[in-house]
Amino acid sequence: MVQSARLDSADSALDFIYSAELEKEIFDRVSAHYAPHLPPARLNPPRDAQTPEERQGLIDYAIWNGSHDLFIVQVVARGISTLFKDDTEFQFALARQLGDDGLHALASRERITALSGSDGTERIAAAVRHHWQVLGDFPLSSWQAFLAWELHFEHHILARLFVNRRSSQIVDLPTRDFAENRIMPDEEYHRIKITEWWLRKLKSASFAQREHWVGEVLEADEKLQRLLGGYLRDSWALNARASGIDTRNYIPLYDGWRREILALLTGRSIAELPSLTSLAGVDREHEAALSPQPETV
Ligand SMILES: [Fe+2]
Ligand SMILES: [Fe+2]
Numbered sequence: 001m002v003q004s005a006r007l008d009s010a011d012s013a014l015d016f017i018y019s020a021e022l023e024k025e026i027f028d029r030v031s032a033h034y035a036p037h038l039p040p041a042r043l044n045p046p047r048d049a050q051t052p053e054e055r056q057g058l059i060d061y062a063i064w065n066g067s068h069d070l071f072i073v074q075v076v077a078r079g080i081s082t083l084f085k086d087d088t089e090f091q092f093a094l095a096r097q098l099g100d101d102g103l104h105a106l107a108s109r110e111r112i113t114a115l116s117g118s119d120g121t122e123r124i125a126a127a128v129r130h131h132w133q134v135l136g137d138f139p140l141s142s143w144q145a146f147l148a149w150e151l152h153f154e155h156h157i158l159a160r161l162f163v164n165r166r167s168s169q170i171v172d173l174p175t176r177d178f179a180e181n182r183i184m185p186d187e188e189y190h191r192i193k194i195t196e197w198w199l200r201k202l203k204s205a206s207f208a209q210r211e212h213w214v215g216e217v218l219e220a221d222e223k224l225q226r227l228l229g230g231y232l233r234d235s236w237a238l239n240a241r242a243s244g245i246d247t248r249n250y251i252p253l254y255d256g257w258r259r260e261i262l263a264l265l266t267g268r269s270i271a272e273l274p275s276l277t278s279l280a281g282v283d284r285e286h287e288a289a290l291s292p293q294p295e296t297v
Contacts, residue, residue: 013267014203018195020188026264027162030256035249038166046171046243049115057242058172059116064238066108066120067127069101072153074128075139075146076101083143093193097154100186107182111175134231138223144213148220150194151261152228154187159257160236163250168243195265202267214266218274221262225277232279254279 016022031038049055076098084090105124112120139149198217202210232254240247255278263270 011203011267014199016264018192018199018264023158023191026260027158027257030159030253030260031162034253034256035163035246037248038163038246040166042166044169046168046176048173049170054170055115057238058170058175059112059120061238061242062108062112062115062172062175063120063123063127064235066105066112066124067131068153069105069108070124071128071131072101073098073105075149078140079146082140083146090197093190093197096193097190100190104183104186107175107178111172114174115172131231135224135227138220138227142216142220144216145220145223147194147198148217148224151221151265152224154191154194155261155265156254156258158191159254160239160245160250163247163253164239164243164245167246168239169245170243198265214268218262218266222274222277225258225279226281229277229279229281251279 028040031040049058076094080091080094080098084094109120109124112118112123135149139146202213205213236245236247236250236254239245255276259270259273259276262268262276263273266273
């Protein structure tokens with residue numbers, strides 16, 4: 001088996017330093033292929049909302065961000081006390097993630113109050129419940145599922161955040177400043193620590209164990225992709241409505257980014273990965289059954 005021989009002999013495929021520079025290099029490559037219209041860096045500075053509709057878009061986007069971060073806090077808290085209760089090293093990484101993402105959630109709530117004049121707690125809570133409806137307890141069902149969940153919520157999501165950084169036209173300026181000074185470095189740290197934990201685990205395993213784990217993580221990542229398809233597409237639509245991001249070709253762009261990340265983190269080449277579920281490949285029936293919001297297709 002070509003794949004096995006490669007994983008067996010080529011430890012070097014896992015000998016890389018995961019960093020923001022590496023992420024940018026990979027995204028630039030994927031973007032040049034699937035979304036050449038995207039500039040490598042922002043061309044024009046974004047502006048603040050000017051109309052009630054624009055302001056409402058930013059409020060809705062802050063609700064999304066607040067619930068995303070608070071959901072992470074809840075999953076990570078459970079992970080620390082269950083799956084990883086004996087893994088002190090990973091607890092340090094998760095504790096930092098929990099604290100940071102808790103701060104990000106709080107910051108979103110404060111901006112919702114400032115922008116809307118009313119408290120966003122209930123809307124955030126409802127959106128967090130929606131996350132649990134979509135995913136159930138799957139992220140906590142095994143360490144492999146938890147890791148794949150982390151990859152979706154910290155790594156794969158970067159495709160949209162890169163697009164946002166390069167093409168958003170309308171932003172909440174205080175949120176933008178907080179994101180640049182605090183959120184971005186925090187998130188980079190989360191991705192690095194999660195990746196390092198996984199690579200250490202993988203490198204210390206026997207060949208057979210490694211093969212097995214990589215297969216399980218890829219399988220869990222696929223399951224999450226199927227569950228999250230509608231949620232993710234909604235997030236691109238919301239980001240476009242709130243900030244006017246350039247979503248042309250976003251599906252192949254996201255798929256390409258996710259494929260590159262999975263190849264990198266499993267030590268496999270793109271050709272050696274199984275075929276992956278596209279962001280376009282959602283089960284609409286399932287999605288409709290789980291979504292609390294009425295949706296017309
Ligand atoms: Fe966060
Ligand atoms: Fe995070």
